[in-house]
Amino acid sequence: MLNLTRLLTGISADGDSLRYSPHAAQTKHGVSSGRGPVVVWNVTRACNLNCLHCYSNATASGDADELSHEEALAFIDDLAAFHVPVLLFSGGEPLLREDLFTLIEYAAARGIRPVVSSNGTLITEETAHRLQRAGTGYVGISLDGSEVGNDRFRGAPGAYRGALAGIRHCLSAGQKVGLRFTLSRHTYEDLDSILRLIEEERIPRACFYHLVYTGRGQHLREEDITRQEARDAVLRLIKAVLDFQRRGVGTEILTVDNHADSILFYHYIKENHPETADTVLALLQNNGGNRSGVAFGCVDWHGHVYPDQFTRDRSLGTIRERPFSAIWTDPDEPLLASLRNRGSLLKGRCGECGWLNLCNGNFRARATAEGDFWSEDPSCYLTDEEIRPDNRLFAGVPRPC
Numbered sequence: 001m002l003n004l005t006r007l008l009t010g011i012s013a014d015g016d017s018l019r020y021s022p023h024a025a026q027t028k029h030g031v032s033s034g035r036g037p038v039v040v041w042n043v044t045r046a047c048n049l050n051c052l053h054c055y056s057n058a059t060a061s062g063d064a065d066e067l068s069h070e071e072a073l074a075f076i077d078d079l080a081a082f083h084v085p086v087l088l089f090s091g092g093e094p095l096l097r098e099d100l101f102t103l104i105e106y107a108a109a110r111g112i113r114p115v116v117s118s119n120g121t122l123i124t125e126e127t128a129h130r131l132q133r134a135g136t137g138y139v140g141i142s143l144d145g146s147e148v149g150n151d152r153f154r155g156a157p158g159a160y161r162g163a164l165a166g167i168r169h170c171l172s173a174g175q176k177v178g179l180r181f182t183l184s185r186h187t188y189e190d191l192d193s194i195l196r197l198i199e200e201e202r203i204p205r206a207c208f209y210h211l212v213y214t215g216r217g218q219h220l221r222e223e224d225i226t227r228q229e230a231r232d233a234v235l236r237l238i239k240a241v242l243d244f245q246r247r248g249v250g251t252e253i254l255t256v257d258n259h260a261d262s263i264l265f266y267h268y269i270k271e272n273h274p275e276t277a278d279t280v281l282a283l284l285q286n287n288g289g290n291r292s293g294v295a296f297g298c299v300d301w302h303g304h305v306y307p308d309q310f311t312r313d314r315s316l317g318t319i320r321e322r323p324f325s326a327i328w329t330d331p332d333e334p335l336l337a338s339l340r341n342r343g344s345l346l347k348g349r350c351g352e353c354g355w356l357n358l359c360n361g362n363f364r365a366r367a368t369a370e371g372d373f374w375s376e377d378p379s380c381y382l383t384d385e386e387i388r389p390d391n392r393l394f395a396g397v398p399r400p401c
Contacts (some may be wrong), residue, residue, distance in 0.1 A: 120166030
């Protein structure tokens, strides 16, 4: 995640200490300063929508033999002992899991910040209050563009209105909530209208996601925007942050799932606000780019552990056989060892890039969709000139080993 609001205005929000503090860069064996990684937990495969890009390949009926309530509580106990700071309840649609509120409450009581990723359509007024009372730190609700475009992308009529109602119910209940928007061929033209909606509805946070080709989305390369459009979208969001600040609009804006954004952002700062460039560079270095298998992991409904929620073809083991903490700190796990020292393994433009300490090779899931786990991420929109380690615009940042 790249918190544009934090980096442009200095205003910090929840999670920024995990991204930009000096401790964020001090990671050994997937543990930073005595703290485990942020964990995404797909608590169920069941979902009431049929999104084109679903990385979970969610189904209406869910999956057999999902983790039981007792297994779920034991998993949370292990995460708490491992000092995991954030547990993101996802799916499918997590609200279709009957014991979700109990699990959220249990995680909060054990010192973990529980957050929820939802399509929003099941969040009634009562549900929003239950989420708030259970101790949910944040709810991210997906809403992708106009009503027609969103409902097509989400595979169900009424999804747009249901998601917007869910956001409004959360706001009314005092539950912190944000909008999640995925950039695609069918949503790109709605970027400005979504920014207007965010302001009109007084939504305090908005995350703009780049498309990742995995799950049902593995064949969606044709649905993606061009590299120039991806670049332009980030620059438009930078402009929106500055406009919001000037007019006193209190919305936090982030970009997600394309770590080339950090290098483009640094380029922008060097050109337009050079007096803050050194400070911004230090924050981006602390963040370190892609942290899959390092400070970020995923567990699915069967208990399989993955480096992130998109890398579904490479299980690290299952919590039904070993605790998550034991899997994550296993020095003999070859994939984790590779991800934590990936510089020499990356190929193509990623292997040649002088800015791995700001990007770290971006997403391996997108490279895999192109045929090779270690090849270049095809979503990188930076020019060959911009990724040169001796480029004058980016001089001063050494290439990592």
